Amino acid sequence: MTKTMAEHISVMLDESVDMLVTDKNGLYVDGTFGRGGHTRLVLERLEAGRLLGFDKDPVAIRHGELLQQEDSRFSIVQDSFANMATHISDVFGVDKVDGVMMDLGVSSPQIDDAERGFSFMNDGPLDMRMNPDKGISAAQWVATVREKDMADVMYQYGEERFSRRIAKAICEYRSHTPILTTLQLSKIIAEANPAWEKGKNPATRAFQGIRIYINNELGDLEIGLEAATKALKVGGRLAVISFHSLEDRIVKRFMKLQAKGPELPRHLPIRNAHLDIKFKTVGKAIKPSLSEVSENVRSRSAVLRVLERVSD
Template sequence: MTNAEHEHISVMLNESVDMLVTNDKGDYVDGTFGRGGHTRLVLSRLKDGRMLGFDKDPVAIEFGRELAAEDARFNIVQDSFANMAERIPQVFGDAKVDGVMMDLGVSSPQLDDAERGFSFMNDGPLDMRMNPNEGLSAAEWIARVDEKDLADVMYQYGEERFSRRIAKAICEYRSHTPIVTTLQLAKIVAEANPAWEKGKNPATRAFQGIRIHINNELGDLEKGLEAAVDALKIGGRLVVISFHSLEDRIVKRFMKLKAKGPELPRHLPIRNAHLDIKFKTIGKAIKPSKNEVGDNVRSRSAVLRVLERVSD
């Protein structure tokens, strides 16, 4: 059995699966398997369906393989959901699917395991890769990145308003000492940050920006959203849980564009029928209940959005 000391609590578990599963004989995709919370609940709702899971993380893949050995309806692939257009046909053939689930961002086991290098609270190697076997680690990238590019990443992906000051401090420090651990970087960032946000670690935004860049999270999200809607059959749903404003803006904008079409000048004589709208949004954005936030503080920023295909 895989070591499970770092527990993952699936956010808005019942709400998301309620929105996702509309056909108990359908085929579904979990784009972010994690520890399988959403997948297991979906499988429990299916009478004769199938499910495909994606994850980059090798530890998550171990959990997925254990589930696949228990339940023949489930398959797992170690890949980004950005590549589901190529992967789905390998499992489901030419058939379209009834739903795609995405629970974005870093998981609790990744944050809580200091060896993964995501945490600014516990010391560990400065890695931050969802898949530690691919690409540059955060330490390797920080060692070679241009100061301006480093600042841009923290500003654009972490919304860090002191990114220039922090990038300068990082580059000055690395000129005499390699930056190889999480607490080492967190200390540099904290000392360079002149205005700490109340209730938030001063390294939060910088770490978020670097992590998103290292894993190409927003690029994968944009590609994955397009692949997901292309894979849906009529009545199929895309369910997405996001955890920070950058993700949610991308998801909200994407779903709005699919459901309403592009923004056009009001004077143009074009009706909705002319736009060939193939999707609709389901309800308003859903946020976790007060009870859930009380039980799992990491759920406080979560937003759930749903899009449904209505025609081909």
């Protein structure tokens, strides 16, 4: 079952759009359309401006195509935001925009739809692909990956400290029975995990690691951040909402490097003017209000960071 847009709550909706839209007649990019919550508010703030949306998910694309029919200022593309440069040129006829937004990670409709294979709470086929028509599914990966590589993925991308123990249990199980469903994998992980975190499903970190790897989320993020900064005109902003420490670490370091330049030894006689810095961070990192978290518990770990181009 697919959730409707009304059932999907966009995180830090007003805060992010307030930070993003600085010109009501400008050109903007929503790198993660989802169900269009941020997109629709951006369109409300625009007059003659235009907006280009991206998503890998075919269900999200169908929602985007309906919005595209409703509002000619909006266009939707089924692709990763990592490839935004080509599409910006194709759709807008220019290579610079006034703002780019990214709301990272998996969306609530994807988690809640058991058929997508993201949930460790509801049984469904073990898939986890943002675009089920591309790449290999989590089931295919789990069936063929080496034990060491599986453990590395869960440790590096899921920060799962018992990754080796869990990977061993998965490989032992798959040697006699195919692992085809989410609850099947979740049960194996839970039984292999010796120390469950309070208030957290024992499969949370392992599932996160596998999902991030299957969809190349961190690789896309690094490429997408570079693409976004190259696409910004002077005064243009990049607004990014992240939901876990790995994403936020990448975003924070990237923005710090853009705004301050590379770390150099203190004794070198180099001033900031010599570094040709073209960006600044806008304010401090923003987190959801207590009232938002009480209404939408999935927003509790979100962090919004904003970068602005100040010169060419």
